[in-house]
Amino acid sequence: MIELHRNGQRLAIAGELTIYHAAEVHAALVPLYAETELDIDLSGVSEFDTSGVQVLLLAKREMAQAGHALRLSGHSQAVLDVFALLELGGLFGDPQLLPAGGAPA
């Protein structure tokens, strides 16, 4: 299951951001590259895998090349785990707020 909610320059992704839905999310993101500023809310992402990472990396790269800004926010635990494992925080450069439960492993 994946749900995409767009509200102006804000896109909320909820559900499994995995190989099963990566193509769908990618297709939804491409038209948004044109936005000068885009905020992707990841708080509802329950599962996150390599394909999800790639979709976000590509969006970041494409938008940066056009001089647009892509911000990720509300990283869910699933996202935080992967970001921590692959050390992606620096690549995206967004502040990652740790949930009150403690730091990701």
Add this chain to the structure above:
Amino acid sequence: MSGMNLEAARQTFIEEARERLQELEAGLLALEHDPQDGEWLNAVFRAAHTIKGSAGLFELDVIVGFTHRVETALDRLRSGEQAFTPALGALLLRAGDHIGLLLDAAVAAQEPDAALLQAGQALLDELARALGEAPPPVPAAAGTLPERVERSGGAALGPEFWHISVRFGREVLRNGMDPLSFIRYLGTLGRLLRVATVTDGLPALADFDAEACYLGFEIDLDSPVDRDTIAGAFEFVADDCTLHILPPRSLAAQYLELLRALPEDDLRIGELLVNSGCLSRVELEQGLRRQAEVQPSPPLGHILVDQHGVEPAVVDEALRRQGQVRERKAASARFLRVQAEHLDALIDQVGELVIAGAAVALLAQKHADTALEEAASTLSRLVAGIRDSALQLRMVPIGETFVRFQRIVRDVAHELGKEITLQISGEETELDKSVVEKIGDPLMHLVRNAIDHGIEPVETRLARGKPASGHLRLDAFHDSGSLVIEVGDDGGGLDRERIRAKAIANGLITADHELDARGLAELIFAPGLSTSDSVTQLSGRGVGMDVVRRNVESLRGSVEVHSTPGAGTVFRIRLPLTLAIIDGFLLGCSGSRFVVPLDSVVECVELDTAGAGVCPPYLNLRQHALPLVCLRELFGLPAGGGARRASVVVVQCGGRRAGIVVDELFGEFQTVIKPLGPLFAPLRAISGSTILGSGEVALIIDIAALVQLAAQRRPVLPSRSPA
């Protein structure tokens, strides 16, 4: 990966691990006969290694830990540090069993309980003692360190951690693998110091495929494991990723070679390596300058060996592993794993298709339309073809079932202090998978029985002038549409006097009851008759030959015994090839329809019933007496209207023949077997039912039972006398 998928992969892993365990066991048993055989030793080692590697992927740490120690022991055997002894072999077999138990726990998705863990530790301790108190596992790298220091001529040593460089293939994600899981697994082998995600592979927007994998990783890992273990982490994607592993203390030059081997821009990856401390900036710059001068680049493997970073043996091992992967790839192209339910659904549908096809054929016949009939006949021919191919899908060779008995025979014989060799033949004989699954237990019982009761103790054998070593054989072959499995031993044969005495004591027969050899032998299948006085661990558990017979009969099969005093006993199990669909021969009697399996039909002859519809007990068929069974009398059917010609269908089963007297012959008929309800369970000679094209029900005759009835002239309905 979603939970569903992971679970499926886990099931596949467990199934495969069990197959590997079988290989491990087979290899160890073979080694017992030929301890010098390096091939077997390698096979055993590979099996253990693969189990460990894939268990790691599913975070089954207990299995990883245990198997690792077993693997270490096997490695010592392989390197010749330790000689293979039967005692060690037996210990390793038990270790294999323990892995099986751990897998059982994994199937139930449980952590192994304390008792299991303790048993595992006990085994490991025993293993350590058997290996002459092996020192705790030492990381391979540390062992080779002094040598390498010497060779590198005192040059400054590199960093103290492994560097792993991996680029995943495009199809990895689509193949159900997530690179993240491999990195997570590496994390369980040690401490992940640094993971750098290499994104250079991401293509231009237009070429981006969200389901392809474009990422690579440069990983620094602090871990005491050896190179094989790290490479093993990537075994599942071995042919779908580019992997470079640099051991701890690798020299700068080696990192530079790595740079050259990687597809990305040297500088970018160089930065990564400098950042993680693998290289100093000066080394990087010098290296890149020098690199431009070196032409053309030799294969990476050569460089690594030249620089003593890798022992030639390691490279050989890597090459061997590549070959293995290639082999496995070829094998996977030949076989396809299909879920059993899918196959069953297909067979069910084919069954319905057969019935529907029969209805069409019937209608076509009724309308007397030649074109329609022709079309219908083409259809039924095609349906028959589909049916055969569908059933063929479920056929598996029986060999796998047989091979399991090598171990059982060995263990049981050991336990009883007997020497027994098992000879297996006909393992390529195929039969329906559902039958294979259910025949294991009855076979097991027969085999144990033969070892326990059949084959005599060594002294008795020698006294009787037989070789000390007993001989047990398992054989399978096809015989007129059914499969025959024989379990034969060269033991003392059935003790008829004892069976007789026991049967009388249990009230199965009366003291004055005379039975021929065959009848006596049949008695052992009666419930409540065990000829063994001693209750051993192997028998006397309340599971007797009657259960064997019941199990076999529930598969529409039969079991019989042939025994020669002093020379041995043969149990013969006869099974239908499939439980689903057969080619039948449709018969009519007093308006009812019956089906017999076409394979059992020998011929049809006319019967001259001059004597008012009463059929004679025997027919003189070309100077041979053929016992006749009249279906009308057997099933108490109403006498058919008017005198008519009767026909005799001569059927054969297990070398015996009988004639079935019927009114009408309808010819071949594709029969979809539907089981009969429990209400009909006491009925002998009927094995199932089927639905005709017209919607009528026809009963399927159990030929084996019918032939027996013909010989014994017993009524088909259970007698009302107290049993």
